[in-house]
Amino acid sequence: MTEQTPDSPEPQDRPAAPPAPAQQQNQQRRPQQQRPQQQRGNQPQWPDLSVVIPLYNEEESLKELHQQLRWALGRMNLRYELLFIDDGSTDRSFQVLRDLKRTDKHIKIIRFRRNYGKSAALSVGFEKAQGNIVVTLDADLQDDPAEIPSLKKRLDDGFDLVSGWKKKRRDPISKTLPSRFFNFVTARLTGIRIHDFNCGLKAYRREVVKSVKLYGELHRYVPVLAHWEGFRIGEMVVQHRPRKFGKSKFGMGRFWRGFLDLLTALFTTRYLRRPLHLFGFWGLAAVCAGLAIDGWLAIEWYLGLTSLSNRPLFLGGILLIIVGIQFISIGLLGEIISKTRAVETEYQVREFIK
């Protein structure tokens, strides 16, 4: 990742470390949770609020988005920063941002060398954000910056993460229907009572963004990861607008990837420390079912009631036993990995009163 100021040369002109994959950056992030010592004079310079905006080829929207952000945040009377993360855009997005930065000191730009995906952009944005409150927002003008004050109020009600709920969603039905299904399943499986997990507009307390580890395409499940770390999750209905320029960056592939990511989100939270409870349960169930079936057939065979050569169920029983043993073995291997990693375990301590 390369930090740019309006005056700095293009990244290809100067040596810069290649961007690390999101996983590596996440591993490096934990120790940096504490802020470095305060700079410049006695007055604190940290912003109260950081807006993190991931963007990929959104050149037409950026100017208008910036105007709306300025208008909304200007009325809030607090220190803020606008963190644009250019996720390897191939259009003029970066140039537009650089021009905007000349007119507004609140703007900071992070530019990836290539397109890493929204999760990577958010992850780096979370790492760099300095505000006590961090708001994320899509760059395509579908989210309304005017919602930011209400999101902040909702945080003040005692939540650590407030997720927007696009109750009236302005997207084609090919997107809204599967998304409803996903949200329903995710809410059921995780026990988090919100309606819209993947809304781009969200507000977080600083602690949340500094502890949630995002990689792959897990941005859809930030509330799941945060909930698992013990943070309080709230929801607020927000306006949603149709996409004005450009087109959605996620095609139909989002659905099956979203489903696999749900498995990852569940597995790396609920079962991360006890893989055998998941695999072992199904493994044992399969072995028991297989033994019961084959045992029954063996008795019938012994009594001369059946011939095993014409009972496909016999093979089914054998398959269940083998698959079951494999499941148990995978669970045990998982336990071994989990045990060797246990030293790295971090628990979320909310307060430490001495």
Ligand code: UDP
């Ligand atoms: N985005 C990104 N990197 C990507 C894909 C998307 O930073 O690889 C940004 C995109 O520019 C937008 C936000 O993520 O600001 C949401 O993307 P999009 O509007 O395409 O998603 P949708 O609204 O269709 O869910």
Ligand code: MG
């Ligand atoms: Mg969009």
